[in-house]
Amino acid sequence: MTGWTADRIPDQHGRIAVVTGANSGLGLITATELARHGAHVVLAVRNTAAGEEAARRIAGDVEVRELDLASLDSVRAFAAKLAADHPVIDLLVNNAGVVLLGPRRTSADGFELQLGTNMLGHFALTGLLLGKLAAARRSRVVSLSSITHKNARLDFDDLMFERDYRAAPAYGRSKLATTIFGVELDRRLHAAGSSIVSTLAHPGLTRTNLTPRAWEQRGRFGQMIARLGLLVTQSVEQGALPQLRAATEPGVRGGQFFGPSRLWETRGPVTEARLSREAADPAVGKRLWAAAEELTGVSYL
Template sequence: MSSVLKPQPWDVHRLPPAEGKSFLVTGGNAGIGYFVAEQLAGTGATVVLGSRDATKAEAAIVSIRSRVPGAEVRHLRLDLADLASLKTSVAALGLDRLDAVVHNAGVALDDPPRRETKDGHELMFATNHLGHFALTSLLAPVLAATPGSRIVTTGSFAAKSERLDLDDLQNTRDYRPQRTYGRTKLAQMLFGFELDRRLRAAGSTTLSVVVHPGGALDSLTPARPPVRVRTTGERLRGLPLGLLVQGKEAGAWPAVRAVLDPDVRGGQMWGPRVFGLRGRPRAEPLWDHLADVTTAARLWSASCELTGVDPAFGPL
């Protein structure tokens, strides 16, 4: 018999311990972000919920602690749509190490009219992409000071059928909310891959990984009162869909694995195993347009101009 031990399969319900590590989850007070935070808190790590709403964040903290006794979890006020506020937020983080940031927070608008932030940026593009781009730059010193740190960017299946209009990133022409949302998620994903290329070129030990949750529906998501309340009728109506998609607890699995699994590599994309829509997390081949390095580089340059920052990491 061989004395070489086979690697154990990743178990989403038995996560490796992470005591002494620190993780920041943007949008960790609700949706998939909440479940990312809850699952990471179960590893013994310190988990920071980045959220602009202190009341919702406190409700999430109470819920997490009810399921993870003694959880080290706290709130950081974070408004990704307000670029000028991010420096203050990062200064308040108060950590000398940051093992991972999960760029999860996002805005999805369903109806016109087009909305702008006070900086004059389209709201979804500003929150989903520009805010995370600027946050990455501000977190660079503490991430670079933490060997093997990770930047996990949450994309979406909605990006698979979209293409960026580099001449109209703010969607000022022919604004359609669902298309704009898909483009903002595509921008996030392209950023995540371009970031990893730049990290490797700089000799950094920080990794950039892109994930997506597949199909994650509220009706299939377990209750977490008061953060998430699910009626019996909602649960029953969602059961048939469970053959194709999943709830947000399972939608969190790719991001959690990207944070914790030592076998994850920079530049990878992780998503659900079954047709990219449901199931346990696995590394997937990149969609063709995600490998477009020219578009990614042009998006990076445009993002630098729009935010006034340029995320840069060097070797330790």
């Protein structure tokens, strides 16, 4: 398999990078490669013991900090401590996420857990760190989308999926919301004349631990599905390349979206990916932004 590889990442010395969910899967590979190329990487993780174990496996300059994106109190505490310790932040990779296949669950703030973690937690985190990102030269924010966003639809009358809850559509909705956030952030940064670049990426179908773990919780049938998934997914190293390219390639423009190029964007070399019509709609972006500000209490741009 040819195309863009992590060896093309330019020197990252002198840069401060924050990667959420960096103790495993895509986040661990992303943090590892950024550190390998010289960045100081903050591993923002819910489980600090797992984060410390990941840090021992990374050859480079890293630190571990606790962040639970399902709790706005945790997001605020993390952002305040990070801002106090680092005068600038050059890169924020909003990588962390949850996948549910069981009953509806809620975050500490009462949000549907997938939307609350995957989008609203990152919305709040980005807003709270925006000043530190603005203090850096040509900083970037990378939002992690999914091919599931293409078939999802937002229901602004029931954003939290309180009616007729189904886990898989709720996950797709959370990733559509994340995608809309990344695109709308680019619009607002551009309108404000900011040098911050908002980019997006998705990993196609990748062998992370999120979906297999969710399936395995559903007994023998779920375990069989998890094993079958190994046959149709690409490696986590390959799956991390779109977000690494979005984070590091010189000349990346705000709003660019990267993903795999083959088999309906499920696998293969990295290329520019396609947004769904709803994800690209400015009216939807404006409406979701207003809802996110009201829900999180974080306002910016």
